[in-house]
Amino acid sequence: MQQKVLTGDRPTGPLHLGHYVGSLKQRVELQNTSSQTVLIADLQGLTDNGHTPRKVSDNILNVLADYLAVGIDPERTTICLQSALPALSELTMYYSNLVTVSRLQRNPTVKAEIASKKFGSSIPAGFLSYPISQAADITAFRATLVPVGDDQLPMVEFTNEIVRKVNSVAGKEVLVECRPLLSKVSRLPGVDGLAKMSKSLGNALTLGSDETQIRKAVKKMYTDPGHLRVEDPGNVEGNVVFTYLDAFYPEEAYVQLLKDRYERGGLADSRLKAILEECLQELLRPIRERRAEFLADKAQLTDILRAGTGKAHSETEGIVQGVKAAFGLDILG
Amino acid sequence: MQQKVLTGDRPTGPLHLGHYVGSLKQRVELQNTSSQTVLIADLQGLTDNGHTPRKVSDNILNVLADYLAVGIDPERTTICLQSALPALSELTMYYSNLVTVSRLQRNPTVKAEIASKKFGSSIPAGFLSYPISQAADITAFRATLVPVGDDQLPMVEFTNEIVRKVNSVAGKEVLVECRPLLSKVSRLPGVDGLAKMSKSLGNALTLGSDETQIRKAVKKMYTDPGHLRVEDPGNVEGNVVFTYLDAFYPEEAYVQLLKDRYERGGLADSRLKAILEECLQELLRPIRERRAEFLADKAQLTDILRAGTGKAHSETEGIVQGVKAAFGLDILG
Numbered sequence: 001m002q003q004k005v006l007t008g009d010r011p012t013g014p015l016h017l018g019h020y021v022g023s024l025k026q027r028v029e030l031q032n033t034s035s036q037t038v039l040i041a042d043l044q045g046l047t048d049n050g051h052t053p054r055k056v057s058d059n060i061l062n063v064l065a066d067y068l069a070v071g072i073d074p075e076r077t078t079i080c081l082q083s084a085l086p087a088l089s090e091l092t093m094y095y096s097n098l099v100t101v102s103r104l105q106r107n108p109t110v111k112a113e114i115a116s117k118k119f120g121s122s123i124p125a126g127f128l129s130y131p132i133s134q135a136a137d138i139t140a141f142r143a144t145l146v147p148v149g150d151d152q153l154p155m156v157e158f159t160n161e162i163v164r165k166v167n168s169v170a171g172k173e174v175l176v177e178c179r180p181l182l183s184k185v186s187r188l189p190g191v192d193g194l195a196k197m198s199k200s201l202g203n204a205l206t207l208g209s210d211e212t213q214i215r216k217a218v219k220k221m222y223t224d225p226g227h228l229r230v231e232d233p234g235n236v237e238g239n240v241v242f243t244y245l246d247a248f249y250p251e252e253a254y255v256q257l258l259k260d261r262y263e264r265g266g267l268a269d270s271r272l273k274a275i276l277e278e279c280l281q282e283l284l285r286p287i288r289e290r291r292a293e294f295l296a297d298k299a300q301l302t303d304i305l306r307a308g309t310g311k312a313h314s315e316t317e318g319i320v321q322g323v324k325a326a327f328g329l330d331i332l333g
Numbered sequence: 334m335q336q337k338v339l340t341g342d343r344p345t346g347p348l349h350l351g352h353y354v355g356s357l358k359q360r361v362e363l364q365n366t367s368s369q370t371v372l373i374a375d376l377q378g379l380t381d382n383g384h385t386p387r388k389v390s391d392n393i394l395n396v397l398a399d400y401l402a403v404g405i406d407p408e409r410t411t412i413c414l415q416s417a418l419p420a421l422s423e424l425t426m427y428y429s430n431l432v433t434v435s436r437l438q439r440n441p442t443v444k445a446e447i448a449s450k451k452f453g454s455s456i457p458a459g460f461l462s463y464p465i466s467q468a469a470d471i472t473a474f475r476a477t478l479v480p481v482g483d484d485q486l487p488m489v490e491f492t493n494e495i496v497r498k499v500n501s502v503a504g505k506e507v508l509v510e511c512r513p514l515l516s517k518v519s520r521l522p523g524v525d526g527l528a529k530m531s532k533s534l535g536n537a538l539t540l541g542s543d544e545t546q547i548r549k550a551v552k553k554m555y556t557d558p559g560h561l562r563v564e565d566p567g568n569v570e571g572n573v574v575f576t577y578l579d580a581f582y583p584e585e586a587y588v589q590l591l592k593d594r595y596e597r598g599g600l601a602d603s604r605l606k607a608i609l610e611e612c613l614q615e616l617l618r619p620i621r622e623r624r625a626e627f628l629a630d631k632a633q634l635t636d637i638l639r640a641g642t643g644k645a646h647s648e649t650e651g652i653v654q655g656v657k658a659a660f661g662l663d664i665l666g
Contacts, residue, residue, distance in 0.1 A: 042662060043426055046426075046427070046430050046660075047430050048430075049430075050427075050430025050431045050502070051431070051498075051502055052502075053502060053660035053661060053662065054660070054661050056660075056661075056662075057660060057661030057662050057664070058661065060664060061664070081664075081665060083423075083657065083662050084665050086419035086420075086422065086423055087419075089419065089422040089423045089425070089426045090416075090419055090422045092422070092426065093376055093379075093422045093425065093459065093466070094379070094383075096457065096458040096459035096462065097379050097380050097381075097382075097383025097457045097458075097459035097460070098383045098384070098457070099457065099458045099459075100454070100455045100456060100457060100458065101434075101456045101457075101458050101461050102454050102455070102456075104458055121433070121435050122433045122435070123433060123434045123435075124429065124430045124431070124432065124433060124434075125429040125430075125432045125433065125434050125437055125461075125462050125465065126426065126429035126430035126432075127430070128434050128458075129429065129458050129462070132458065133426070165384075169383070169384055169385075169386060302664060302665065305664075305665060306665050306666075309665060324416065327379075327386035327387070327389075327390060328386060328387050328389075328390030328391065329375060329386065329389075329390045329416050331390070331393060331394070331414075331635060331638075332414060332417050332635065332638060332639050332642060333639075
């Protein structure tokens with residue numbers, strides 16, 4: 001049977017190269033082999049931006065343009081907006097009665113995120129319970145396959161716990177369990193070499209970066225700090241430029257050749273960076289241009305999102321009606 | 334300006350005399366002077382019945398029949414079903430990002446209820462956050478007046494906190510604050526004299542009680558344990574039969590007469606109970622009969638609830654759209 005894939009992003013900023021290698025490329029492939037839904041998760045974006053909703057709403061069409069620019073095809077992938085799908089909020093309400101507060105507080109992913117976000121003792125209720133909302137998203141589309149990083153495996157397990165509880169209360173299978181699709185690529189570091197590329201850390205190359213931004217970013221990338229003269233042997237391990245070449249250069253064999261030469265000595269950092277820069281310029285030029293074209297026509301973007309959301313609306317309404325019927329809450333039909 | 338009243342009940346059992354004196358009688362009056370909405374709060378009923386949803390769904394039409402039987406008029410009062418109003422779940426999601434977990438845990442009403450329900454450390458997430466859902470209900474109808482007992486005053490204050498936060502984030506008044514309408518009558522004790530009449534405590538007289546149930550309930554009521562002989566002086570204070578006469582007997586002066594005579598001595602408990610029983614039989618007979626008539630026609634009940642819920646749907650959709658627009662989340666129109 002064809003897999004049903006659910007994936008998405010919080011629209012809290014434009015997408016960047018980290019998203020590209022981590023998920024966007026995979027989605028362009030998955031739309032050929034599976035039934036794929038991509039959710040622009042604005043409600044989830046609000047869970048830690050409750051007091052600045054414009055930071056979320058202003059980025060919805062940017063993220064959509066990013067999707068279209070990299071080749072996610074609205075004819076083959078359902079692209080939809082979370083806040084326009086009431087069924088997702090309704091399912092969250094039902095599921096939240098089947099999950100204890102202490103279970104949420106023990107969730108390793110949430111624990112790590114709470115620590116990193118420095119909420120202190122002021123954790124928004126919506127943030128603590130966002131795994132419930134995520135379970136609502138996954139189940140509302142009957143997703144069987146959920147692309148995740150390994151730090152998000154507990155979320156998939158949490159979703160399946162809820163699925164089993166709902167089915168047990170309902171006395172029949174109204175929801176389906178899902179399994180994780182683990183990313184094969186490791187997380188792309190920031191252009192500064194820090195573990196995570198992130199808009200808020202200022203070390204990201206967004207998909208809309210112009211030529212100058214790309215040039216500057218590559219220029220300041222770390223290579224091997226011990227590689228002082230061209231003829232010296234250099235280290236490939238931990239060398240950000242090589243990490244990026246691994247991630248983006250189309251010919252693996254050529255990157256291997258460069259690595260060998262760099263390790264032997266005789267390959268200048270400037271030459272290496274020129275190769276990476278050309279590669280990134282070639283990758284991002286058509287994406288940037290398509291992105292700008294899409295963003296120039298907001299009405300078209302809105303139409304695309306409305307069409308996908310309309311399709312998703314029918315799907316998700318069917319699921320929430322099924323849950324309600326199983327609970328006896330369908331008396332108004 | 335006419336007040337907008339929101340009130341309602343969790344449909345976790347048929348309503349009883351405690352509801353009648355505490356709220357139902359007042360609603361029959363309020364529908365003449367205010368714009369009143371009565372919400373059958375099935376979603377809230379699920380917050381501590383998540384694993385037994387039938388306990389909630391099976392009681393929805395019972396509660397509706399109770400309303401109609403006591404004289405709540407669907408032409409003058411909007412009677413609607415919480416789970417059929419997605420706007421209430423959506424607003425709950427938005428509000429939950431503006432409330433911290435510790436603020437919920439400090440809520441005195443929730444604290445008291447958690448203690449009484451013996452959840453231990455297994456508090457359902459939905460139960461902890463039900464004040465947010467209640468704030469969604471109140472604000473979704475732009476209620477200005479909320480009938481409550483004094484133990485629920487913190488809930489009204491909590492709702493107004495959310496109103497002020499949403500308006501502050503929105504930069505304009507999208508929601509209105511409400512004020513409590515404190516009940517003038519004190520809480521009716523159970524027929525066993527315990528502080529609270531409750532179906533689960535087995536000390537309730539439901540509105541559908543038959544003659545025998547009423548007779549038996551009055552028969553076993555406590556009077557004054559020291560009042561052994563008819564001619565002895567008796568105590569009125571703490572005497573459950575007098576508490577009920579105060580609550581239900583139509584002529585206050587006559588009850589005062591009985592009290593005086595009882596305190597002087599010479600009024601038998603059996604005589605007193607006969608008066609109360611006749612009073613309760615007369616009160617409940619027409620209610621029981623109307624209730625049975627309504628319950629005999631489930632299709633009519635469903636139609637009434639569907640009509641009220643339809644009206645409520647338009648109202649509440651307007652409010653959630655207003656909140657979304659103020660947050661910039663109206664791009665799909």
